[in-house]
Every structure is written in C-alpha cells, then in structure tokens.
Amino acid sequence: MSIFALSAGWAVAAAVEQARSVAGRAKMGDVTGVDFAPILLVLGDEELLATRAVTEAVAKARSVDPDVDVREYQAGALTVGEIAEMLSPSLFGGRRVLVLRSAQDARKDLVAALLGYARNPDPDVQLVALHLGGGKGKAFADGLRAAGATVVPAAKVKGHRERVAFVREEIRRGGGRCTDDAADALIAAVGADLRELAAACSQLIADTDGRIGAETVARYYRGRVEVSGFTVADATMIGDVPAALEALRWALHVGVDPVPIADALADGVRTVARVAAAGRGDPYQLASSLGMPPWKVKNAQQRSRGWTPEGLVEAMRAAAECNAAVKGGADDRGYALEKAVFSVAAARRGSAR
Incomplete structure (x- = not known):
C-alpha cells in the first residue's frame, strides 16, 4: 500500500464511488476516526495538525498492510x-499511499489530471493532499472537495477560545478529560505554541489518572514561566550545561513540577537517538517513517551533531535513572535533574573524543 500525501488539494477523491469515499469533516488534524479514504484533503497551514494528519493516515494504512508503500512529493x-x-495500477498489487505536499503549488495541467483521476480513484491507492488553504490553488482544493474527498481541517489555531478547544481535544484524544479552567491554566503556564501545549497535554495524561482540573495544572506548572522542560532538554542535548542549569533552576524556582522536566529530557534524548539512527535525509521524507513532525526531525538532526551511538546509550541510561528518581519520590528531585543534565552532557563530551 503506498500512501501519497498530496499537499493541499488532493483530498478530492472518491466522489464517484461513494462506497469507497468517506465524505465529511474530521476534527482538527484528526483522522483516527476516518476509514481508508481514496483521497484525503488536509486543509490548512498549521504544521502540527497537518503533519499529525499525515502520520495518522500512514499509521492507519500500515495497521492494515504493514508493507504499504509510502511516498512523499512536492x-x-x-x-x-x-x-x-x-497512480497507475501496480503489477504486484498491494495498497499505496501517496503524500503530496504543497498541493496549492501544482501546475494547471497537473491539477486537471488529478481532478480527472479523482472522479474514479483506485481503491488501493490513497492520495493525501496537503493544501495550505487560502486563494492560491483554491480551485484544486474545491475540486477535490466536490469530488468527495475527506477533508481534515488543519487551519492555524487563533485566539484563546480556539486554544482552549485544542487543549481539551488533546486531552480527550489521550483518553482523559479536561475542564475549561484547566485548559486556561495550562495555556497561561505553557504558552500559545501548539507543540508545547500538545506535549504538555501528553505529559499530564501520562502522569495523572487523566482527569485534568485546574488544581492538577497548578501542581505541575505554577505561574507563567518563560522556560519549560524543553528549554532544559534542548540546552542539555547540545552540551550547553550553564544554559541548561540556569533554565532548570529557574523552572524549579517558579514552581514547575520536576516530572514534566524529566519527561522532556528523556524525550529529547530519545528523539535524537531515533533521528540519528535513521541517518541523514530530508526531514519531510523521514517524518513519515519516524512518526514525527518535520520540524522535530530537523531540530533533532541539528542536535545530533557530536553524538555517537555509544554516547546516546549513556544519555538514555541517565535519562531513565532521572525519570525513576523523579517519579519514584526521590528526596531531592532537583538534584536528580541536575545530575541528569551533567550526565547527559558528559555522554556527549565522551562522544566527541
């Protein structure tokens, strides 16, 4: 099965064969409840939501056929x-998923060909088109929609009310429940960046029973802080110990719970290890196979410089020990975090020898 994610416009698929097509709208960036759709149109310019839609489409395809052929094109x-x-039928059969990025940039002759295909799509091929929305290439997106493509909204989340809705939906997706005041508190503590909010939601669900109230958020994120666990992790992974310690001590001083900091450090090491193991390559191409957004792959590629496999093994061991200490009720959780910063940085220095 090949997955062809066709940026912004290809979600025009199976209108002619209504039995194959799944018309309608999914929630923001969410395709988990969508059956295999011959054409999936991811419409909007929010990278996190668009990338998530592609990742989930590929995962759904692979759950049916582990050997699915996934390709990405501009x-x-x-x-x-x-x-x-x-798009031609394969001699060997099997499903395919084709990811087409920046569908709004497709030339007129290509648009005409794709809209023609959308009238009678191959049931074994899924076209995932990522379109930024807006005026450019609008006819392409409209044509796909009219043909019956499944539309996954991925527009920028704007305004406080939309961010509250995003946080509540993130918690729901993870199997938890969240009140409006808890979402307000989390946004105040973490900020408006969707990537940070999504990560914070995941951590809260993992470290609690899933029922998130304002008091839960207050326990983990006290006050509006300018640093987070990700700030500590990023500085640690590039070997900037002074910056990492400064960020860590400030976060602890203003009341940030040690658990999300330990989680962020572990995630930072794990992400660099996975990306480094995948080898060099285009972040957009690697994103699907790694199940990560392209921005995260790109950042990890930059942070992986200077690391060796042996150094990363040592760093993962240090991060695991830190998590065990912080979540196991160590007497001094701040000390456990500082020790992890030094240990991870030392592992990187050892890599440089």
Missing part, C-alpha cells in the same frame, strides 16, 4: 507524466 515539482506513473 506538488510544484511533479509533472503529469510522473503522476500518471505513480
């Missing part, structure tokens, strides 16, 4: 001949 660089070859 719409502006494709020709009609190339797309015809991609």
Whole structure:
C-alpha cells in the first residue's frame, strides 16, 4: 500500500464511488476516526495538525498492510507524466499511499489530471493532499472537495477560545478529560505554541489518572514561566550545561513540577537517538517513517551533531535513572535533574573524543 500525501488539494477523491469515499469533516488534524479514504484533503497551514494528519493516515494504512508503500512529493515539482506513473495500477498489487505536499503549488495541467483521476480513484491507492488553504490553488482544493474527498481541517489555531478547544481535544484524544479552567491554566503556564501545549497535554495524561482540573495544572506548572522542560532538554542535548542549569533552576524556582522536566529530557534524548539512527535525509521524507513532525526531525538532526551511538546509550541510561528518581519520590528531585543534565552532557563530551 503506498500512501501519497498530496499537499493541499488532493483530498478530492472518491466522489464517484461513494462506497469507497468517506465524505465529511474530521476534527482538527484528526483522522483516527476516518476509514481508508481514496483521497484525503488536509486543509490548512498549521504544521502540527497537518503533519499529525499525515502520520495518522500512514499509521492507519500500515495497521492494515504493514508493507504499504509510502511516498512523499512536492506538488510544484511533479509533472503529469510522473503522476500518471505513480497512480497507475501496480503489477504486484498491494495498497499505496501517496503524500503530496504543497498541493496549492501544482501546475494547471497537473491539477486537471488529478481532478480527472479523482472522479474514479483506485481503491488501493490513497492520495493525501496537503493544501495550505487560502486563494492560491483554491480551485484544486474545491475540486477535490466536490469530488468527495475527506477533508481534515488543519487551519492555524487563533485566539484563546480556539486554544482552549485544542487543549481539551488533546486531552480527550489521550483518553482523559479536561475542564475549561484547566485548559486556561495550562495555556497561561505553557504558552500559545501548539507543540508545547500538545506535549504538555501528553505529559499530564501520562502522569495523572487523566482527569485534568485546574488544581492538577497548578501542581505541575505554577505561574507563567518563560522556560519549560524543553528549554532544559534542548540546552542539555547540545552540551550547553550553564544554559541548561540556569533554565532548570529557574523552572524549579517558579514552581514547575520536576516530572514534566524529566519527561522532556528523556524525550529529547530519545528523539535524537531515533533521528540519528535513521541517518541523514530530508526531514519531510523521514517524518513519515519516524512518526514525527518535520520540524522535530530537523531540530533533532541539528542536535545530533557530536553524538555517537555509544554516547546516546549513556544519555538514555541517565535519562531513565532521572525519570525513576523523579517519579519514584526521590528526596531531592532537583538534584536528580541536575545530575541528569551533567550526565547527559558528559555522554556527549565522551562522544566527541
């Protein structure tokens, strides 16, 4: 099965064969409740939501066929001949998913060919089109929608009310429940960045029983702080011990709970290890196979410089010991975090020898 994520416009698929197509709208960036749709249109310019939609589409395809063929292309660089070859029936059968990014940049002849295909799509091929929305390439997106493509909204989350809705939905997706005042408190503590909010929601669910109230958030994030566990982790992974310690001590001083800091440090080490093991490559190409957003792959590629496999093993051991100490009720959790910063940085220095 090949997954072709066709940036912004390809979600125009199966209107002609209504039995195959799944018309309608999913929740923000969420395709978990969507059956295999011949054409999936991811519409919007919020990278986190768009990347999540692609990742979930690929995961759903692989759950049906582990050998699914997943490929990604930039719409502006494709020709009609190339797309015809991609969409032609395979001699060996099997499903395919084709991810087409920046569908709004597709040329007119390519748009015409794709809209023609959308009238009678191959049931074994899923086209995932990522379109930024807006005026550019609007006819393409409209055409796919009219053809019956499943539309996954991925527009920028704007305003406080939308962010509250985003936080509540994130908690729900993780199997928890969240009140409006808890969402307000989390936004005040973590900030408006969706990536930080999504990570904070995941940590809260993992470290609690899933029922998130304002008092839960207050326990983990006291006050509005300018640093987070990610700040500590980022500085640690590049070996900047002074910056990491400064961020850590400030976070603890203003009342940030040690648990999300330990989680962020472990996630930082784990992410660099996974990306480093995948080798060099285009972040967008690696994103699907790694199940990460491209921005996270790119950042990890930059932080992986200077690390060796042996050093990363040592860093993972240090992060695991820190997590065990912090979550196991160590007498001095701040000391456990500082020790982890020094240990991870030492592992990186050992890599440089």
